[in-house]
Amino acid sequence: MTIDLAGWPTGVAGLGTSGLEQLALLEYILGLIVGFVAVSLLLFYSGMVGRRDARLLAGAILVQNLRVMIFAFSYYSPLLELGIFPDVASLHNLATFLYYCLVALHGGLLVAWLFRRAGWKGLPAALLPYSLYYLVTLLVMAAPVFRLALPAPLDNLRLVQSAFVLGGVLLDKACIMATVVIFLVRRSRLRTAGSAHERAALVALGLAVLADSILPWLPLSLLAIFATMLPFYAVPFLVMAGMRRETQAAALAASQGTTGATQPPRLASTPPGSDAATLACRLGLDEAEARLVAAILGGRSNKEIAWAEQLGLSAVKHRLFALYRRLGVASRFELIALVNRSFSQAP
Structure with a gap:
């Protein structure tokens, strides 16, 4: 043509x-x-x-x-x-x-x-x-x-x-x-x-x-x-x-930290170097997101995170909600599994 x-x-x-x-x-x-x-x-x-x-x-x-x-x-x-x-x-x-x-x-x-x-x-x-x-x-x-x-x-x-x-x-x-x-x-x-x-x-x-x-x-x-x-x-x-x-899944997962019905999941064994700086580099997060992931890996509840970060509880829920969407996960369990895979696949 x-x-x-x-x-x-x-x-x-x-x-x-x-x-x-x-x-x-x-x-x-x-x-x-x-x-x-x-x-x-x-x-x-x-x-x-x-x-x-x-x-x-x-x-x-x-x-x-x-x-x-x-x-x-x-x-x-x-x-x-x-x-x-x-x-x-x-x-x-x-x-x-x-x-x-x-x-x-x-x-x-x-x-x-x-x-x-x-x-x-x-x-x-x-x-x-x-x-x-x-x-x-x-x-x-x-x-x-x-x-x-x-x-x-x-x-x-x-x-x-x-x-x-x-x-x-x-x-x-x-x-x-x-x-x-x-x-x-x-x-x-x-x-x-x-x-x-x-x-x-x-x-x-x-x-x-x-x-x-x-x-x-x-x-x-x-x-x-x-x-x-x-x-x-x-x-x-x-x-x-x-x-x-x-x-819907992220909102449900973000609210589970304050219900008291379930204990926040913890790592069976903490990966070496799972501090905020390492997490930020490995997962491509900013400083605030990396601190939030590190707190979740430590098994802290939403209230504990709010107290440590000097934030309101609703602000912590919003950050959790945004973090789950950012990483493509729907719960703390999936986030921990994602971190474990990230460290296990490291060279």
Whole structure:
């Protein structure tokens, strides 16, 4: 399939004003509505539990919806025939530039969401090649819009745009897919209340990324659009279901320290070097989180931790709740097991 100057498959642009195009546009609009509903629910739930990773995913879905909207309306023939846009070529160039801005932002938000869920610290380094590539890409796409003079070899606009269309798809999808695979491998041994939903969401995300690459090269039809958009819209609902289960489990575990019904679990044998500084280095925690883990390893109750840290009991519960979510565990027992595995796997 050839690619025109604006970088879109010509087969999509040449549908005319057939009934198929009208139905396809309707399907786009319905898909956007579903996406915006998913974003609204995800943001509402994240506001209840303070999940920053949920906001990142909601932002990615919102960007996905916006770029689909640009893709649909910039080549919708009845809209162009109204004469609102006198220079159609300039409109296509502007739509291409905006589209790739959203593509870059979409991929960056998804990768940031995965890093946030995994608790990794190397996000800027991981996104550096991705950012450099799209910086050059957006510069090339902006040239016809803002009439920029590009240096050689970037002055051959048709060749460079065609190369970036193919390369952008490969880099964007490969970066997200690689992060998904690494995420699944690194968290495969974690057993949390929401782990099953989390893995299902990541599998759906992988399918959505692949489908998003295939969509522009298929004949525009209701079946193609529905099949490629559905997996991506399933991701936030799966994530929300897992978040609800994790929230319930974490809240129950955080409250057990004050009920007096059960003795806080203790280590059978304290791992060597399980002080706060060592825990912070091994588990990637800050100083306050490391002290909290060290106190839990010592078998202290919530009241004892509150007295030692000069905090209120509710503040300790909140910190415990955040720590459980941060480490992907649902109770003190799981936290102790996680620390034991961390020390047993140490070289």
